[in-house]
Amino acid sequence: MSSDKEVVYRPIRNDLTPSIWGDQFLVYHDEQENEAEMKEIVENLKQEVRKDILAALNNLKEHTKLLILIDAIKRLGISYYFEKDIDKALQQVYQTYGDEWTGNKPFIWFRLLRQHGFYVSCDFLKNYMNEKGDFIESLTNDVQSMLELYEASYMSVQGETLLDDALEFTRTHLQEIANDPLKRNSTVHTQIQQALKKPVQKRLPRLEALNYIPYYEQQDSHHESLLKLAKLGFNLLQSLHKKELSQILKWWGRFEATKKLPHVRDRAVECYFLALAAVFEPQYSRARVFLAKVIMMSMILDDTYDGYGTYEELEIFTEAIQRWSISCLDELPEYMKLTYQGFIDLYSEMEETMTNEGKAYHINYAKDLMKELTRAYLTEAKWANEGYVPAVEEHISITFITTCVYMMTATFFVGMDDDIVTEASFKWINTKPTLIKSVCAVARLLDDIITHKDEQQRMHVASLVESYMKQFNLTEEYVHGLLYKQVEDKWKDIARETLVCKDILPIPLINCVIGFARVAEALYTNKDNSSRMGKKMINIFKSLFVHPMSI
Known part of the structure; x- marks a missing residue:
């Protein structure tokens, strides 16, 4: 680890603006008096x-x-x-x-x-x-x-x-x-x-x-009754979502990440949207809240591995995550202790709930995929540190994992309180099935097409666009067209896997996975994303969380 006397250059992201939402959603007001x-x-x-x-x-x-x-x-x-x-x-x-x-x-x-x-x-x-x-x-x-x-x-x-x-x-x-x-x-x-x-x-x-x-x-x-039901249902569900969002923001406030960790984005509302957008139904409230919290913790990881932490510090942190023990806390750099403690506490809380329901094994699968995610983040940090541009196949072997789709799928499955999730559901995730791979591809391709220019303005892992350009000697414009075509092909694979997986997983679980591809399609439109939102996404958030449907 670097000596305290050494001056460590820590690049700061250029999108560390305060949350545009302020405390707007912090307090839940029960507006549905009736x-x-x-x-x-x-x-x-x-x-x-x-x-x-x-x-x-x-x-x-x-x-x-x-x-x-x-x-x-x-x-x-x-x-x-x-x-x-x-x-x-x-x-x-x-x-x-x-x-x-x-x-x-x-x-x-x-x-x-x-x-x-x-x-x-x-x-x-x-x-x-x-x-x-x-x-x-x-x-x-x-x-x-x-x-x-x-x-x-x-x-x-x-x-x-x-x-x-x-x-x-x-x-x-x-x-x-x-x-x-x-x-x-x-x-x-x-x-x-x-x-x-x-x-x-x-x-x-x-x-x-x-x-x-x-x-x-x-x-x-x-259908008059159906129309009225749709409007009332929308408003009742909006009320539940606002209640969940308030709960999550209070948890995030107690965690004090953005106050104690100056390199971390304050995007709690956007993280909740990622969870809600993928699976919005009322019966999955617990899973959605747990997923949103894990996404927020993963954002801290992303901001830390993405240039702020030194490679030596990141190696220590990654090893600590593999061991997943509070005894590792003293080995970590001071600024990493809050994050590590946060992971331990969050998963321990959910583990207690799962144990009480006789489903303790659920959390172990989620932990394993979080460990895999940190290993992939470390590889990306190594590539960025060395200025290495990997070949396409090597690139996707790591960056499909860092889309977080595998981790998010397992995390969401953990919190589902239906009987539709079994141990076989988690084992299916671990086989790296074509359905999840295809969703990872949609997320990675769209992300890299839209964000790679901005990200290369600072030290950042090479995007898939750059890997294609270098390996096959292609122009950026040509690669964009190629990757957009691949996105369409992956949607065809998703359609096929919906048919194939029906005998393995219930449709609600299949739709959960597909939901992450739909999130990517929504975020990377008009160059909006969860870090920088344009007017279109801001208006969508207001429609989801602020304005009820007129009955």
Whole structure:
């Protein structure tokens, strides 16, 4: 360790601005004075909608209506009210029709079943093609169907050229409509623009609800009870999220990290958003709070390994994390003791809870993946210190780990109090499955494309962009295009793994993992990220945490 007399140069990040939120969310005010009454109304509305689901399910002639209802429930952000009903309905639809759907809205049928892990063939698309193998132009006369086909095409897996062609066909025609000045004020025009920017498959469900509720309200065919339920459900859940956020901020304040550790970003609200965005449902409150705290502790690690700590100090800290014992505290540099104690305390608290529930093994898997994360951070620090630009394969072997997706998945699984998480779920994570690898790829590629220029203004590990440029002698512009294409390919792998993993994991766990890819898509849009947010993300935060939905 460096002598106290030595002057150690410690570079400071250029984004260490105070939190833009101040103490705005520190104190939770229970604004729902009539919350008990609201919950009673919600229960009655749920029963109404549930009856409609069941009635449509039991009548073959109503199955198209059933799928339209399920799609609306999902996009309105309240599928957590009807998980069992939706699972039962889609299972029955799959068993009844297989690949041979006979109702209307075939593109919605295809997308919903694939999203829920049911493989249905895309060969039905040949019914919409001419003898030359091109999509029939009459499709362009029905804009809504074009949108539905466009969204369905994003459930493709590698090699499904029919869906690739459908995407190219619909995107071209929808872009023409989007550019038509005569249609710019229509509600469907807004839907087209949003779809072209980001399809439903890539959207965060909570943010989709924000956009879809007002659109749904404008539709003459909207289900009145469902609309009211969506608005009340949004507000009740917003209240819960604000309560969680207040709890987390008070914990963060007691920890005093930003006061005692001047190199650490004050991004507690943003860290909570990462947890909430991935999995927002009310039944996962405990898991979300634990995950948010771990993400905040991981941010301290990132800021410490990312240039502030000397390599010798980081080696000592990494070894201490591997040993995971309070006895290591005295061996650490003074400024690292607070962080290490924080990790010990946070995991010990959760371990006690898990032990009381007979699930002590949960926390051990989470610890192991946190240990792996610090080892990967240390490798990155070594590369940065030496100015080393690794080859692409070597790069991703480390930097996929430092996306934190493996660690966050295990952390979230720990806190879930459902019976859907078993030891097999954690063992699955440890196999480094294709689903998580694909999500890591989306996160790493988008991160490096957007942030690598800023990060190279200081001593920082080489980005994947630089590795490609050096190894293959490519221009930066070309590499950007290459990596964006890889992102699209990884989304196809995610779609495939949704089908493959359904027999291994329950859909809620699969959606949790996919949620981290959707977070990356949301953060790295318009060069927003969790460290520097533009106006768009600030407005999203206000919609999620400040402004309730108008009933």
